[in-house]
Amino acid sequence: MTTYTAPIEDMMFLFQKLRNNKSYNELEKYKEVTPDLVKNILEEAAKINQNIILPLAKSGDENPTILENGVVITPPGYKEAYKKFIEGGWISLSCDPKYGGQGMPKTVSAFFDEMLSAASLSFKLYSELSIGAYNCINHHATDSIKNKFLPKMVEGKWSGTMCLTEPVCGTDLGLLKTKAIEQKDGTFKISGQKIFITSGDHDLTENIVHLVIARASDSPLGTKGISLFLVPKFIVNDDGSIGSRNGVSTGSIERKMGIKGSATCVLNFDNATGYMIGPKNKGLNSMFTMMNLERIVVGIQGLGISEIAYQNSLNYSKERKQGKSNNSKLDSGADFIIEHADIRKSLLNMKSIIEGERALCFWLSQQTEVSLYHKDENTRKEASDLVSLMTPVVKSFFTDMGMEITSDAMQIYGGYGYTKDQGIEQLYRDNRITPIYEGTNSVQAIDLVFRKLLNNNGDIINQYINLIKEDLKISGEKIKPFVKKMNENIKLLSEFSNWIKEKIKTSKDDVSAASNDYLKVLGLVATAHAWLKVLEVSFKDYENNKKFYEDKIQTANFFFNRVLPRVESHYLTATSGSKYIMDFKFN
């Protein structure tokens, strides 16, 4: 089984030293969220994740969910752990105190999301979609719906789902067939089939609140005719008590490669009672509130799984002896594999990507809070544009890197990584869904290049590049080489962005074929930008914590010399165009 120690020191470093976004610090709402409070929260979070949730990873993998008499049974230990999880208030960490939540900012809840993803992604998913549904209802529903459903969801007694996918409607939601027929009392009858629904049914909560997209009978075809409905598993009476069973049933559960403890359900809606959320035919807008926040959390899933893969690989490489290293001092026998340059390179590759991503995520969490709660509209808008630009990047870059890191972890373990005992191959299998769900990574990349670089507010990518350039005006001999490398890569990002903006006018295929490379370039540059902020503090504050900062500086050194240069290769590959791709005749 894998082991895990929550990286609290690194998290606290970010919270104490990099919470320097002026607009974030102006938010009245979080004035009482002090480093001491956050440290306490993280220490308690580490305990539940390391001691109670981590063991569920293996049990969920070996005893997948089952469907018995129409009810989904979760793996052994899930019910007991879930009870402790909600009693500890972990589900409500970032929810509004008005509904019983703890009102913590994303700068804190993102750390918890990372720990929980590392401990057990399958277990995490039961609460993750609840928080997503909570956010969507909180933003778009009427007060009466909010008051009826949110307190129980925040308490964790009821959970939530997101029901979009249908057999012939995946990425292209305009193809959906589920119907909604309006009733005299203003409710709707929902009929149709949804597939691949995470936590669609289970035995952890008393009720399940499905958020379902469907087409009202008089709505147009395509994405312009989609509305959003709240469809509870059990009807909720006016006094808040649970009433009769609604017309939702579980047809089957999927057998799958990873996250086997998570119930992925086929749900049949048969004249189920539903309540419209938000305006008619604007269902996708409402659903995107949930999906955008969710996408960042999926990126964090990749980060959490990468961290546990790294920790275990590091431990293993200090225990496993094979061959003599180039600088061996031994006369006979073998060195620990951590002495081999190639293994060290793999470990540093993981570590430098993970710590850079964590710093980037922390930066993005501050921007997200500003975009939601700053009192100045322009400040909110600017932050919102940055969040919108970086959401597909975090979702896709972190999860793709998660594949690289879990694969490298398996490689470090050799045959013991491929076989089951050590739990390493499970990390690879569990992470494999993250580049697929919440919109595939390729579709995220397409969204980035076609819709996120420029929008009605202007040239967002240029604004982002200018923001980085401002941050490059740092003085200091030691940081100079990093700034130089950053400047070279910013130049490539600018050229690549201009190439995309030109090609959009003349050859959309060139842009589509370049999209994944572009996303990687932006991900690498954004991670380097986050590293630069870490470096700035590391050089300034060096004397106060030499060991920690020396580790940071050396890790950044690896990132800037060994990871960031991938930018150029992506740029050259992508700008070779698409003619030879589109003209090729497949047999």
Ligand SMILES: Cc1cc2nc3c(=O)[nH]c(=O)nc-3n(C[C@H](O)[C@H](O)[C@H](O)COP(=O)(O)OP(=O)(O)OC[C@H]3O[C@@H](n4cnc5c(N)ncnc54)[C@H](O)[C@@H]3O)c2cc1C
């Ligand atoms: C374990 C699991 C859990 C899930 N949980 C949920 C859930 O809770 N709720 C829910 O609604 N759904 C859920 N899904 C569904 C998931 O979001 C979809 O599988 C995903 O969005 C992709 O849709 P699809 O599988 O139909 O693939 P398709 O849309 O058929 O895509 C197939 C391939 O074509 C590519 N492609 C598609 N369109 C384009 C395009 N325009 N340009 C270029 N390439 C394109 C895709 O990138 C992909 O590689 C889950 C799926 C799984 C496996």
